[in-house]
Amino acid sequence: MTEIAKALTVAGTDPSGGAGIHADLKTFQEIGVYGMSVITSVVSQNTLGVKSFVDLELDFVESQFDAVFEDIAPDAVKSGMLSTPEVMASTAKKLKEANVAKYVLDPVMIASSGHALISETARETISKELLPLATVVTPNLPEAEALTNRTIKTIDDMKEAGRILVEGYGAKAALIKGGHYEGEADDYLYDGQTFEKFSAERFDTKHTHGSGCTYAAVITAGLANGKPLYEAVKDGKAYITAAISNPLNIGKGQGPTNHWGHRWSDVQSTIKV
Numbered sequence: 554m555t556e557i558a559k560a561l562t563v564a565g566t567d568p569s570g571g572a573g574i575h576a577d578l579k580t581f582q583e584i585g586v587y588g589m590s591v592i593t594s595v596v597s598q599n600t601l602g603v604k605s606f607v608d609l610e611l612d613f614v615e616s617q618f619d620a621v622f623e624d625i626a627p628d629a630v631k632s633g634m635l636s637t638p639e640v641m642a643s644t645a646k647k648l649k650e651a652n653v654a655k656y657v658l659d660p661v662m663i664a665s666s667g668h669a670l671i672s673e674t675a676r677e678t679i680s681k682e683l684l685p686l687a688t689v690v691t692p693n694l695p696e697a698e699a700l701t702n703r704t705i706k707t708i709d710d711m712k713e714a715g716r717i718l719v720e721g722y723g724a725k726a727a728l729i730k731g732g733h734y735e736g737e738a739d740d741y742l743y744d745g746q747t748f749e750k751f752s753a754e755r756f757d758t759k760h761t762h763g764s765g766c767t768y769a770a771v772i773t774a775g776l777a778n779g780k781p782l783y784e785a786v787k788d789g790k791a792y793i794t795a796a797i798s799n800p801l802n803i804g805k806g807q808g809p810t811n812h813w814g815h816r817w818s819d820v821q822s823t824i825k826v
């Protein structure tokens with residue numbers, strides 16, 4: 554009997570359902586992989602912003618990893634909000650102990666509402682502990698700037714940041730996302746050999762809360778399903794573009810993306826919208 558692919562997300566929570574663990578699990582379910590989660594921080598946030606968060610005790614985070622790994626081997630792992638150097642180091646340790654071969658590192662630093670989700674000192678730990686384990690790292694522009702200590706103003710700067718993350722810090726590949734750039738929503742993937750561009754029209758919408766989480770979750774699900782990285786990113790770009798271009802108009806602020814967006818016309822005929 555064939556087994557369904559399994560993906561694990563290591564991240565923080567969003568009670569309003571658009572980002573973090575919630576976005577990841579919804580996405581895994583939509584793609585058709587079995588979703589699991591290790592929660593690092595409980596965040597009080599909604600579409601208007603982050604109010605506060607509590608980091609779970611390190612022992613308890615590690616205990617969640619052990620609970621998953623002693624029972625079920627994920628085919629791919631994604632990490633999002635890891636707010637302290639200690640939880641980053643623990644995550645690195647647990648991924649190594651479990652011989653996780655496919656790891657998507659979304660280096661979450663600041664929520665789109667402007668709130669810091671990691672401590673200042675944590676940036677160095679991402680580079681030292683996590684980048685060398687990453688199958689792909691998926692920074693947005695401010696995250697790519699922080700990780701490479703460079704200002705990014707042009708497409709060439711984006712590509713150079715990708716090169717540094719791979720050749721300088723040891724990630725197998727880097728996907729530099731252009732959501733914060735001008736013009737088209739273009740992202741650049743560098744795998745140590747070539748650059749691939751993933752392009753989409755930029756939609757005039759405020760409903761992009763959790764778009765980075767969702768995109769990385771599709772990539773993780775694709776890798777869990779055995780797809781090559783290029784195909785997983787291509788699917789991710791199509792999924793996130795559909796999720797952004799079919800907004801649900803939920804919440805008073807920057808609303809969530811639409812996790813049904815990729816099959817929206819089918820869904821609209823079966824549920825009440």
Ligand SMILES: Nc1ncnc2c1ncn2[C@@H]1O[C@H](COP(=O)(O)OP(=O)(O)OP(=O)(O)O)[C@@H](O)[C@H]1O
Nearest residue numbers: 665693730731732733738755756761763764765766
């Ligand atoms: N207005 C938009 N229209 C189309 N695509 C967009 C738009 N905004 C972002 N994207 C795309 O969404 C994906 C996520 O990009 P972004 O650079 O915004 O990541 P992020 O900042 O980590 O996301 P977030 O913090 O909102 O979760 C990328 O593929 C980007 O090109």
Ligand SMILES: Cc1ncc(COP(=O)(O)O)c(N)n1
Nearest residue numbers: 565566572573664665762763
């Ligand atoms: C738990 C958690 N993880 C990640 C994000 C980033 O998402 P966004 O930048 O869209 O707010 C978030 N807001 N909350």
